[in-house]
Amino acid sequence: xxxxxxxxxxxxxxxxxxxxxxxxxxxxxxxxxxxxxxxxxxxxxxxxxxxxxxxxxxxxxxxxxxxxxxxxxxxxxxxxxxxxxxxxxxxxxxxxxxxxxxxxxxxxxxxxxxxxxxxxxxxxxxxxxxxxxxxxxxxxxxxxxxxxxxxxxxxxxxxxxxxxxxxxxxxxxxxxxxxxxxxxxxxxxxxxxxxxxxxxxxxxxxxxxxxxxxxxxxxxxxxxxxxxxxxxxxxxxxxxxxxxxxxxxxxxxxxxxxxxxxxxxxxxxxxxxxxxxxxxxxxxxxxxxxxxxxxxxxxxxxxxxxxxxxxxxxxxxxxxxxxxxxxxxxxxxxxxxxxxxxxxxxxxxxxxxxxxxxxxxxxxxxxxxxxxxxxxxxxxxxxxxxxxxxxxxxxxxxxxxxxxxxxxxxxxxxxxxxxxxxxxxxxxxxxxxxxxxxxxxxxxxxxxxxxxxxxxxxxxxxxxxxxxxxxxx
Amino acid sequence: xxxxxxxxxxxxxxxxxxxxxxxxxxxxxxxxxxxxxxxxxxxxxxxxxxxxxxxxxxxxxxxxxxxxxxxxxxxxxxxxxxxxxxxxxxxxxxxxxxxxxxxxxxxxxxxxxxxxxxxxxxxxxxxxxxxxxxxxxxxxxxxxxxxxxxxxxxxxxxxxxxxxxxxxxxxxxxxxxxxxxxxxxxxxxxxxxxxxxxxxxxxxxxxxxxxxxxxxxxxxxxxxxxxxxxxxxxxxxxxxxxxxxxxxxxxxxxxxxxxxxxxxxxxxxxxxxxxxxxxxxxxxxxxxxxxxxxxxxxxxxxxxxxxxxxxxxxxxxxxxxxxxxxxxxxxxxxxxxxxxxxxxxxxxxxxxxxxxxxxxxx
Numbered sequence: 001x002x003x004x005x006x007x008x009x010x011x012x013x014x015x016x017x018x019x020x021x022x023x024x025x026x027x028x029x030x031x032x033x034x035x036x037x038x039x040x041x042x043x044x045x046x047x048x049x050x051x052x053x054x055x056x057x058x059x060x061x062x063x064x065x066x067x068x069x070x071x072x073x074x075x076x077x078x079x080x081x082x083x084x085x086x087x088x089x090x091x092x093x094x095x096x097x098x099x100x101x102x103x104x105x106x107x108x109x110x111x112x113x114x115x116x117x118x119x120x121x122x123x124x125x126x127x128x129x130x131x132x133x134x135x136x137x138x139x140x141x142x143x144x145x146x147x148x149x150x151x152x153x154x155x156x157x158x159x160x161x162x163x164x165x166x167x168x169x170x171x172x173x174x175x176x177x178x179x180x181x182x183x184x185x186x187x188x189x190x191x192x193x194x195x196x197x198x199x200x201x202x203x204x205x206x207x208x209x210x211x212x213x214x215x216x217x218x219x220x221x222x223x224x225x226x227x228x229x230x231x232x233x234x235x236x237x238x239x240x241x242x243x244x245x246x247x248x249x250x251x252x253x254x255x256x257x258x259x260x261x262x263x264x265x266x267x268x269x270x271x272x273x274x275x276x277x278x279x280x281x282x283x284x285x286x287x288x289x290x291x292x293x294x295x296x297x298x299x300x301x302x303x304x305x306x307x308x309x310x311x312x313x314x315x316x317x318x319x320x321x322x323x324x325x326x327x328x329x330x331x332x333x334x335x336x337x338x339x340x341x342x343x344x345x346x347x348x349x350x351x352x353x354x355x356x357x358x359x360x361x362x363x364x365x366x367x368x369x370x371x372x373x374x375x376x377x378x379x380x381x382x383x384x385x386x387x388x389x390x391x392x393x394x395x396x397x398x399x400x401x402x403x404x405x406x407x408x409x410x411x412x413x414x415x416x417x418x419x420x421x422x423x424x425x426x427x428x429x430x431x432x433x434x435x436x437x438x439x440x441x442x443x444x445x446x447x448x449x450x451x452x453x454x455x456x457x458x459x460x461x462x463x464x465x466x467x468x469x470x471x472x473x
Numbered sequence: 474x475x476x477x478x479x480x481x482x483x484x485x486x487x488x489x490x491x492x493x494x495x496x497x498x499x500x501x502x503x504x505x506x507x508x509x510x511x512x513x514x515x516x517x518x519x520x521x522x523x524x525x526x527x528x529x530x531x532x533x534x535x536x537x538x539x540x541x542x543x544x545x546x547x548x549x550x551x552x553x554x555x556x557x558x559x560x561x562x563x564x565x566x567x568x569x570x571x572x573x574x575x576x577x578x579x580x581x582x583x584x585x586x587x588x589x590x591x592x593x594x595x596x597x598x599x600x601x602x603x604x605x606x607x608x609x610x611x612x613x614x615x616x617x618x619x620x621x622x623x624x625x626x627x628x629x630x631x632x633x634x635x636x637x638x639x640x641x642x643x644x645x646x647x648x649x650x651x652x653x654x655x656x657x658x659x660x661x662x663x664x665x666x667x668x669x670x671x672x673x674x675x676x677x678x679x680x681x682x683x684x685x686x687x688x689x690x691x692x693x694x695x696x697x698x699x700x701x702x703x704x705x706x707x708x709x710x711x712x713x714x715x716x717x718x719x720x721x722x723x724x725x726x727x728x729x730x731x732x733x734x735x736x737x738x739x740x741x742x743x744x745x746x747x748x749x750x751x752x753x754x755x756x757x758x759x760x761x762x763x764x765x766x767x768x769x770x771x772x773x774x775x776x777x778x779x780x781x782x783x784x785x786x787x788x789x790x791x792x793x794x795x796x797x798x799x800x801x802x803x804x805x806x807x808x809x810x811x812x813x814x815x816x817x818x819x820x821x822x823x824x825x826x827x828x829x830x831x832x833x834x835x
Contacts, residue, residue, distance in 0.1 A: 007664040013484070020477050044661045123657060192480040216686045261480070413683055444479050448486025452494070455487075459673055460680035 001044035003254050004207065011041065012258060019262050027183055031158055034262070041163035049125040052090065057160045059086045060135040064149040067142045076143060083139040091132045094122055099327030127167030129324055133293055135160050138174040140297050147175040155181045164258040168251050170269040170289035180264050191260050193440045198257030200454060205250030207458040209421050213243040216414030222386055225399035232408045233400045240386050241379040242421040245273060248287070274425055277362055277370045279341040282378055294321050310346065315339040330393060334384040341377060498671040507539035510669045523550065526625045528618065529611060545583050549626060552576055552583060553608040560631055565604045565823060568632040570619055572640035575610025577806065579796025585803045590810030599823065615643045616707035620714055628718060634822055635715060635722040636813060638784070639770065641799055643707070644762055647699050648753035681745045694753045696761035705769050712777045723816060724774035724781050726767040728788035730795030733760050743790070747798035782816045784809065
């Protein structure tokens with residue numbers, strides 16, 4: 001059930017009316033209905049995977065108190081290992097098994113071993129990376145004594161399966177969400193209105209910007225790069241950067257908006273990522289819930305900058321981030337590239353400190369140039385991401401060097417929307433709050449008219465229900 | 474007012490405004506074409522499904538009235554005059570079989586559609602004979618529907634001559650097949666927007682230019698890659714069914730308004746509805762796929778020794794002759810009727826069998 005579907009609209013409105021009317025003062029019944037709604041939402045994608053999410057929930061729910069109650073460090077580690085092994089094992093089977101088998105086949109044939117290991121016939125359950133990580137964050141937090149085990153299985157199940165963020169995040173931490181389920185969250189007076197404003201913004205980002213960029217520029221460019229001129233391919237790379245940002249941050253806006261209207265708050269996942277002045281800075285602005293997960297649980301677990309080799313720790317963390325996105329050597333290379341850049345920035349920072357130099361403070365044109373440089377680094381490394389494979393990325397790169405090709409099929413709609421996306425991204429942060437305030441002040445009739453106009457506008461520019469890019473992860 | 478109550482009110486306003494817009498469009502459709510969701514409520518839909526024949530037909534013996542179009546139907550549910558129960562010895566029955574182009578989309582009255590115009594030309598040429606031209610075209614019909622129509626409804630009429638203008642409806646099937654690619658996923662049933670919602674359809678249809686790309690789309694189908702076997706089989710099935718019953722037939726290839734020698738903008742404008750209904754093809758792909766289907770039609774008809782009228786080459790393109798990508802305007806309908814009439818004259822079709830070797834099987 002995609003957010004853009006009519007089915008979701010009906011499902012959401014029914015859930016919202018139930019929650020906001022007779023369930024509002026009945027927190028237990030409200031959570032029961034929300035859990036039922038979340039499982040129904042997931043079954044709409046594929047009912048067979050309900051067992052998977054329930055299984056992961058039960059494993060970590062049972063192990064949580066065992067970790068907390070274990071008297072020895074060894075027992076704690078054992079229970080944690082079981083939680084990680086079982087959860088990540090399930091993830092590995094569904095997401096990475098064929099990648100390993102395929103790589104093994106290549107390796108064996110390199111050694112002249114005849115015969116091929118058969119690939120598994122498995123479907124990738126939607127959102128598996130998100131809810132697996134969410135579940136293990138719970139046992140990891142208990143292990144680190146950052147949170148207490150939750151007594152209610154229903155609350156824990158709802159934390160894992162809460163439908164607004166189930167299939168593409170943000171990855172919610174137990175310490176952030178479980179207290180809200182236990183009634184410790186006080187919502188703002190205009191939470192419903194700002195929630196709706198977020199939903200509207202999310203749809204505009206997804207349908208009116210991301211999907212239009214995909215249709216007019218990105219998909220053609222990446223489908224047949226050799227057909228087009230280097231300039232069109234360059235615009236294709238830039239457009240993809242905005243497509244993936246608008247797509248994913250649009251999803252996050254909708255998820256946060258839907259959660260807020262239901263009375264819950266999800267964390268911010270993006271902070272103007274293309275304003276980053278370094279690759280490290282980018283990862284503090286992009287998919288914050290995921291990058292902070294890897295920072296807290298993997299990078300710090302490996303020793304961070306205090307124990308062991310910091311560069312090795314950084315590289316391993318970024319390769320893991322790359323592999324989290326997908327099973328393929330292109331994702332390994334993507335993580336390795338970003339890890340390499342972050343290591344270089346750290347090394348350079350160390351050298352400057354050793355030489356008694358301060359961190360560069362960018363302003364004006366220098367700041368703009370630095371932002372543009374980092375944007376290019378991000379955009380070009382995403383060739384590995386969008387190319388589909390290492391070979392696809394290399395082919396795109398080759399086509400960019402074919403200056404004899406002059407085919408430049410950019411149309412007005414594509415260019416205008418790309419420009420809007422850029423302006424949208426670089427507007428001052430305060431404007432975001434201003435337009436929400438303006439929306440909240442409008443009379444309800446004008447708000448209703450705005451919603452209908454937007455629906456028709458989105459229908460006009462929509463090229464069908466293109467799935468959100470991050471659903472595949 | 475603020476908070477949940479205000480949000481509820483704005484949602485109610487949004488739904489209300491949407492319903493007002495939808496109601497206005499349904500009313501407009503009812504006034505113009507006599508077809509809207511109100512017909513469903515009064516059980517007077519434009520089309521009705523005939524359980525015995527397993528065919529979608531027009532509402533029988535009805536005058537479906539709108540300011541832009543009046544469709545008068547006979548007791549069989551065809552946009553045709555009533556046929557005499559008994560066929561006279563010298564009577565001639567000519568049946569025009571097809572889909573919406575034959576039925577007469579974009580023609581305001583029965584008198585303007587191809588079958589009526591053809592009948593007028595034939596009456597003029599053969600004043601001493603009763604000639605009935607029966608319009609056996611129903612919008613949306615594919616080849617299988619047309620074969621069923623022929624076998625179940627037309628054969629009992631004892632036609633003397635069949636003219637087959639099949640239309641391009643089968644092509645949209647290629648796009649539907651592509652969207653069903655993830656058959657291995659087991660989803661729970663999903664609610665869909667009601668198909669009668671005019672507001673969504675109107676916005677989608679009239680904003681095609683916003684979704685028209687200068688570059689080739691990634692998800693378009695290469696016409697060379699499509700499997701035409703099913704189309705060929707369906708064409709063969711109808712041709713052999715007609716041949717088996719030894720009914721003379723003239724097979725017409727399908728014309729379109731947009732031509733590859735026109736300026737690109739004109740082609741894009743003229744092909745809008747075709748690209749809307751066949752969204753998995755771009756303009757170049759549509760040209761190719763239409764031509765390939767016409768080639769099969771002509772080649773198979775010749776294999777069965779049926780004469781072929783190359784309508785795709787004979788009907789000029791453009792707005793003058795077409796209401797949209799493939800449906801004839803009033804002038805286009807008359808032009809097509811004249812082309813058929815001349816071809817029938819050339820073949821001496823109404824003076825003897827069209828195929829001299831009609832009984833010869835391929």
